[in-house]
Amino acid sequence: MRHRSALLHNLIALVVLIAALIAFGCGDDDNGTSSPTTPVESEWWQYLSLPTESAWWSVYGFSATEIFVAGEQGLVFRGDGTSWTDLNASSTSEAPDRVFYSLWGRASNDLYVVGADYNDALDTIGYDTVWDEDVGDSVVVPITIAANDPHIEHYNGTVFSELPDQVTFNEALFGVWGGSDGRVVMVGNRGRIATYDGGPWEVLTGDGDVRLLSVWGASDTVMFAVGVLGTIVRYHIPTGELQMMSTPTDKMIWSIWGFSEDDMYVCGVGGVVMHFDGTAWTRMDPPTDKTLYSVWGISPSNLYVVGEDGEAYRWNGSDWETLLTGTEATLLTVWGSGANTIYMCGQTSLLHDGANGFEYIEITPLHDFHDVWAFTSGISLAVGEEGTMLLQSGNWVEIDTDTDQPLYGCWWSPGSPISYAVGDDGTVFKNEYVVQTDDDTLVLTDISPPTGYNFRAVWGFDDTTVTVVGEDGQVFHYDGTGWTDETVGTRYLNDVWGINDSVLVVVGDNDEIHIRTGIWTAQPTGLVANWNSVWGFAADDFYVVGDNGVIAHYDGGLWSTMPSMTATDLTGIWGQSSTELYAVGDDGIILEYNGTAWSVVEDPPVAANLSSIHGYASGLAVAAGEYSILLQLSP
Numbered sequence: 001m002r003h004r005s006a007l008l009h010n011l012i013a014l015v016v017l018i019a020a021l022i023a024f025g026c027g028d029d030d031n032g033t034s035s036p037t038t039p040v041e042s043e044w045w046q047y048l049s050l051p052t053e054s055a056w057w058s059v060y061g062f063s064a065t066e067i068f069v070a071g072e073q074g075l076v077f078r079g080d081g082t083s084w085t086d087l088n089a090s091s092t093s094e095a096p097d098r099v100f101y102s103l104w105g106r107a108s109n110d111l112y113v114v115g116a117d118y119n120d121a122l123d124t125i126g127y128d129t130v131w132d133e134d135v136g137d138s139v140v141v142p143i144t145i146a147a148n149d150p151h152i153e154h155y156n157g158t159v160f161s162e163l164p165d166q167v168t169f170n171e172a173l174f175g176v177w178g179g180s181d182g183r184v185v186m187v188g189n190r191g192r193i194a195t196y197d198g199g200p201w202e203v204l205t206g207d208g209d210v211r212l213l214s215v216w217g218a219s220d221t222v223m224f225a226v227g228v229l230g231t232i233v234r235y236h237i238p239t240g241e242l243q244m245m246s247t248p249t250d251k252m253i254w255s256i257w258g259f260s261e262d263d264m265y266v267c268g269v270g271g272v273v274m275h276f277d278g279t280a281w282t283r284m285d286p287p288t289d290k291t292l293y294s295v296w297g298i299s300p301s302n303l304y305v306v307g308e309d310g311e312a313y314r315w316n317g318s319d320w321e322t323l324l325t326g327t328e329a330t331l332l333t334v335w336g337s338g339a340n341t342i343y344m345c346g347q348t349s350l351l352h353d354g355a356n357g358f359e360y361i362e363i364t365p366l367h368d369f370h371d372v373w374a375f376t377s378g379i380s381l382a383v384g385e386e387g388t389m390l391l392q393s394g395n396w397v398e399i400d401t402d403t404d405q406p407l408y409g410c411w412w413s414p415g416s417p418i419s420y421a422v423g424d425d426g427t428v429f430k431n432e433y434v435v436q437t438d439d440d441t442l443v444l445t446d447i448s449p450p451t452g453y454n455f456r457a458v459w460g461f462d463d464t465t466v467t468v469v470g471e472d473g474q475v476f477h478y479d480g481t482g483w484t485d486e487t488v489g490t491r492y493l494n495d496v497w498g499i500n501d502s503v504l505v506v507v508g509d510n511d512e513i514h515i516r517t518g519i520w521t522a523q524p525t526g527l528v529a530n531w532n533s534v535w536g537f538a539a540d541d542f543y544v545v546g547d548n549g550v551i552a553h554y555d556g557g558l559w560s561t562m563p564s565m566t567a568t569d570l571t572g573i574w575g576q577s578s579t580e581l582y583a584v585g586d587d588g589i590i591l592e593y594n595g596t597a598w599s600v601v602e603d604p605p606v607a608a609n610l611s612s613i614h615g616y617a618s619g620l621a622v623a624a625g626e627y628s629i630l631l632q633l634s635p
Contacts, residue, residue: 055072100114101175112154174214175225265303271291310330371410391442420460449478450483461498465480469494507533535573548567548568564591
């Protein structure tokens with residue numbers, strides 16, 4: 001159960017997200033005239049946890065108690081002002097290759113969401129202008145993304161359903177808007193504009209070299225779409241006429257919002273913001289060259305734009321105010337339920353509530369799990385970052401630990417309601433399982449020893465014979481009333497396992513392995529390895545796994561290495577017998593041992609790092625890892 005940086009997955013997700021967005025295109029023209037800015041205190045913004053590591057592309061709502069967010073993995077959540085609910089769009093709660101880019105609706109029971117299902121093929125979907133160092137000038141280059149099928153769903157207030165007779169073209173849809181007449185307009189790749197009013201689809205081919213990213217309607221008959229190369233299109237619905245508008249930029253425009261046909265705003269690459277007064281588009285850029293992905297406002301004197309590196313600005317009618325959001329994560333969308341309640345979503349989410357003070361709101365928080373213990377059918381315990389503890393008693397429910405210290409290890413006493421969890425700063429919890437009318441729970445007692453050492457694992461024989469291990473070779477034994485220090489070695493110990501109170505094995509970094517059979521004895525393998533986990537069945541039959549895919553077996557006298565068929569770091573091992581073992585590790589790898597050889601499980605269900613696995617019967621186990629991943633293994 002190796003320790004992993006709590007920030008690692010966030011940094012990776014942010015880098016991948018920004019790289020993908022930059023690949024969509026960037027131009028090179030003058031920024032125009034920027035207005036002076038007034039800093040706004042960062043305390044105005046509070047983090048809003050996300051249910052997934054993926055980006056949220058759209059936020060839309062109808063009031064402070066009717067808010068919707070949509071994004072990657074085909075997810076749509078609804079907020080009521082106090083809690084958030086997964087609406088199970090895409091027929092399941094998660095569709096890994098689906099991205100929803102835009103939401104729009106007439107009411108909370110008449111909502112549309114559009115996006116795409118991606119595949120491995122590449123498709124040229126537009127062109128943009130970039131600076132070529134070799135040429136010494138700006139050049140036009142194609143923009144390529146994965147080929148895809150459009151995906152459209154409608155929410156009736158109860159369930160999502162795909163629209164009948166979905167469009168037949170193979171391009172993603174990025175924007176949706178509608179009117180009071182029942183018509184909905186959707187825009188996307190290759191200049192596609194599709195309209196739907198409950199009958200046959202009307203599809204305009206548009207300009208095949210233009211990618212449309214956003215749409216906004218001034219009325220039931222006139223709508224505007226924006227896209228690459230400074231494109232802004234006026235769409236007159238009754239006649240089907242498309243008018244290309246003249247703009248003072250050739251940069252990609254990401255978003256459009258307005259208050260009337262002669263009062264509209266757009267934003268895009270390079271910090272571009274433009275205003276239309278009914279006659280012409282003019283620049284009104286804030287002081288940034290970052291890409292701005294979304295614009296929204298209450299009025300022409302209360303307008304917001306958000307974008308790269310957590311940048312956000314408010315137009316007060318005369319100049320730009322810089323909003324210090326306190327994050328460097330990319331913000332992709334903005335919407336508010338009123339002048340003082342603004343939501344900004346993207347790689348992270350933020351809430352501004354200037355009217356009622358500031359409150360933290362959770363949407364199924366994202367956890368990095370470090371350990372899991374499957375006690376019996378339907379009852380498991382998982383622990384992780386920031387004091388995370390989840391109990392499965394039918395449903396998975398979060399247990400309040402009242403600590404922000406990461407928890408790295410857990411163990412459940414056989415046949416007992418008592419379990420233990422350990423973590424940083426000497427944290428040790430003794431947990432009693434309590435049956436309740438609704439979800440069962442755990443009652444926690446802090447029994448931390450008088451030490452500030454960081455613990456990584458816990459094991460026991462019963463609820464009064466417990467051993468915890470951690471940094472600097474620390475081993476502490478708990479007898480039900482107090483602690484005894486049995487420290488061995490000086491290196492980090494990552495795991496502990498045993499047969500009973502007199503046979504224990506601890507493993508750690510730099511081939512640190514000690515076996516206690518009455519007294520502690522060093523028993524290194526002789527390999528250059530960091531050992532992350534240990535599991536076995538007898539004092540002369542146990543296994544260790546470590547970095548670089550190394551696996552070793554101890555027969556009571558000698559160590560032997562076992563071909564693992566991988567060089568990926570392995571972080572957890574569990575088995576029902578010496579002919580049924582499982583190991584997990586980085587990049588979602590899962591290995592299986594049949595008593596003769598290890599094999600890599602093909603097509604693992606996730607690509608994220610797994611940290612632990614434990615089960616309670618043959619073929620029945622739970623694996624845990626980063627990004628809130630909990631995998632159930634069953635026959």
